[in-house]
Amino acid sequence: MSGQTPPVDGGASRNPAPLPGIWLPCRTLWQREMVRFLRQRGRVIGALGTPVIFWLLMGSGLRDSLQVPDAAENVSYLEFSFPGAIAAILLFTAIFSTISLIDDRREGFLQGVMVAPVSRASIALGKILGATTLAVGQAIFFLVFIPAAGISTGVGSLLATLAAMILLAFGVTGLGFWLAWRSESTQAFHAVMNLVLFPMLVLSGAFFPTAGSAAWLQKIVACNPLTYGVALLRHTLYLDSxxxxxxxxxxxxxxxxxxxxxxxxxxxxxxxxxSRETTRVLQ
Amino acid sequence: MSDLVVVEGLGHRYGSRVALESVSFVVRAGEFFGLLGPNGGGKTTLFRILTTLLPSSAGKATICGHDALRYRDEVRRRIGVVFQSPSLDLYLSARENLRHAGRLYGLSGRTLETRLESLLDRFGLADRADDLVRALSGGMRRRVEIAKGMLHEPSLLILDEPSTGLDPSARRELWSVLEGLRDRTGVTILLTTHFLEEAEHCDRLAILDRGRLVACGSPAELKARVGGDCIRVDCERPDELARSVSSRLGIEATVVDGQLRVETRDGPALVGRLMSEFGGEVRAITLGKPTLEDVFIHETGHRFELADVVNAVGEKP
Structure with missing residues (x-):
């Protein structure tokens, strides 16, 4: 508090709070995402376990039934789908983390952020970087399965893969943020997720080769941004081979x-x- | 600059529904100012405009010398806001909540930590500062909210229905906290309320009903406008009685919520006359100094609690 004696003018001339710039609010919002994630144990277990189980079960089950064209004879399905599994982890954890935006709105935390003299860019950036970090962190854990997939990587390849994961996570988190900001409820968000994100993942060449599929399907695949993300991961993982x-x-x-x-x-x-919206915050 | 808030001809519509219409008033520096009104009266809309969350569709609000619409960040750094619904992160402790809030207001390092500790101390939260907010009682959470609003030492603290949802003892505690704050730091306090008893404590009041400002002044000034005393008569046929009182005694009598209501300079004398003339019809008669409720009736012609219902019905598109 400013002093022991109240100012005569009722505090009107008191110094206003400093303008925080972009990075301080961004950092504090990022940090909050981390702390919240770690305190919700279910999220940690679910986020790590799901993609691993998914990849192992799918990979083992489809091992013999899927022929991979354009590939060496001995490529296993586990190896083929490894970059796709990374993309799936990034997509799902990034998007799930942005759901917290809907909670923030419902629980009221967001209204307190919106009345602070914080640039709207740092609100978006703090949230998106937070979700990106969580997604990339989980994908890094998944990289321990590289030997199990039968891929040989060097340091250069690992670093390039990390950079690619960050780029991909940032992109899909941005998408999640945009969807979550517009969603009225988590239910609505889930519906959109199933409608948009699942096809995006399936039609990205992540889990089956699209080279031999129908022409119309190939057109969709070519328009799907995630196709290029999965391709990028395929490039970086084999950078040293x-x-x-x-x-x-x-x-x-x-x-x-x-x-x-x-x-x-x-x-x-x-x-x-x-930036555009100010009124819906207070629902 | 002694007027901290200047509201001129403020109006707002949601679609075709008018929520606020040409509202003008002034909040002076150092005041404890109340916006009183029934639910749906326009308080929340006004709160949103004053806290820069909603652009007004007409008129102008100047806060601490800055236009709330055009210089939002200048206003935001000078006001502390306490929302009616909670704005704390339940998965964080009180201390962590304050720390994050402080950084959103550009505070960091030693400055932030010192202020944070002194606020936790002053608000009696020091022992519980590291418990997650979800473990705290409603009254304590409310104190964390206020501490959060005061962290950046604002010139104006704006609170939306701060006592809603609190039990009477937590409500009294809240008021002593607010009064202590004002006395110690000189912060100007503007709050919205639909509790008449609460409004009595304010230095000055603006009364809103159906989006319009119906009266503005100190509680004493407002009551003085009503006149000396208020008499209410509980009777079988209030409308008939009102007519006969008007014609036989030549004074204005109204019927509000099934009761006959008369405002007069000399209450006791009129009670005597009413009883001698119409004693047979009177079931109960009450004489009192005007309350804020009487002020509201005087200005709007209807009762305060009923206004809730009227407004709620009127709100439907």
Whole structure:
């Protein structure tokens, strides 16, 4: 408090709070995401366990029934679907983390943020970076299965994969943020998730090769931003191998370019939705 | 600058429904100012406009010298806001909640920690500061909310229905906390309320009904407008009685909520006359100094609690 004696003018001339800039609010919102995640134990277990089980069961079950075209003879389904499993982990954890935005609105935390002199960009950025961190953190855990998938990676390849994961996570988190900001309830959000995100994942070349499928399907695959994310992961994972056992299908510059553009696009989308709206916060 | 809040001709519509219409008033620095009104009267809309969350569709609100619509960040850094619904993160402790809030207001490092500790101390939260907020009682949570609003030492603290949901003892505690704050720091306090008893404690009041400002002044001033005394008569046929009182005694009598109501300078004398003239019809007669409820009836012609119902019905599109 400012002093022992009340100012004569009722505090009207008191110094206003400093303007916080972009990074301090962004950092504090990011930190809050981390703490909240760690305190909700169910989220930790669910987030780590689900994709691993999914990958192991699918991979083992489909091992003999799926022929991978354009690939070396000995490529296993576990290996083929490994980059796709990473993409799935990134997509689902990033999107699930942005659901907390709906909770923030419902529980009221968001209204307190909206009346602070904080630039709307740092609100979006703090939240998106928080969810990105959680997604990438979980995907990193998953990388211990690289030997089990039968992929040999060097340091360069691992670092490149990490960078690709960050880029991908940022992009899909932006998408999640934008969807969550517009959703009235978590139920509505789940519905949208199933309608949009599941097909996005399936039609990305993550779990089955799309090279031999129907022309119309291939068109959708080519328009799906996640296709390029999965391709990017295929490139980075085999960066150190002389001859990759699975062809990514898209060139590295193309995969990188589209993934960057997608990340920028979803971030701008999120930013616009936060800036435009002020009234719905107080529901 | 002694007027901290200047509201001029403020209006707002949600679609075609008018929520606020040409409301004007002033809050002076250092005041304890109340916005009193029944639910649906326009308080929440006004609160949203004053806290920069809602752009008004007409008129102007100037807060601490800055236009609430055009210079939102200038206003935001000078006001503390306490919402009616909770705004705390339940998975964080009180201390963590305050720390995050402080950083949103540009505070960090030693400055933030010192303020935070002194607020926790002053609000009696020091022993529970590291418990998750979800484990705290309603009254304690409310204190954390207020501490959060005061962290950046605002010139104006705006509270929306701060005592809603609190039991009477927590409500009294809240008021002593607010009064202590005002006396110690000189912060100007603006709160919305639909409790008449609560409004009595304010230095000045603005009374809102159906989106319009019906009266503004100190509780004493407002009551003085009503006149000396208020008499209420409980009887079988209030409308008939009102007519006969008007014609036989030549004074204005109204019927409010099934009761005959008369405002007069000399209450005791009129009670005597009413009893001698109409004693047979009177079931019960009450004489009292005007309350804020009487002020509300005087200005709007209907009762305060009933206004809730009227407004709720009127709200439907």
């Amino acid at each position: 002389a001859s990759p056992s699975v062809s990514p299908g898209v060139s590295l510059p193309m995969a990188l370019g589209v993934s960057l553009a997608f990340a920028m696009f979803t971030f701008v989308l999120s930013l616009l939705s936060v």
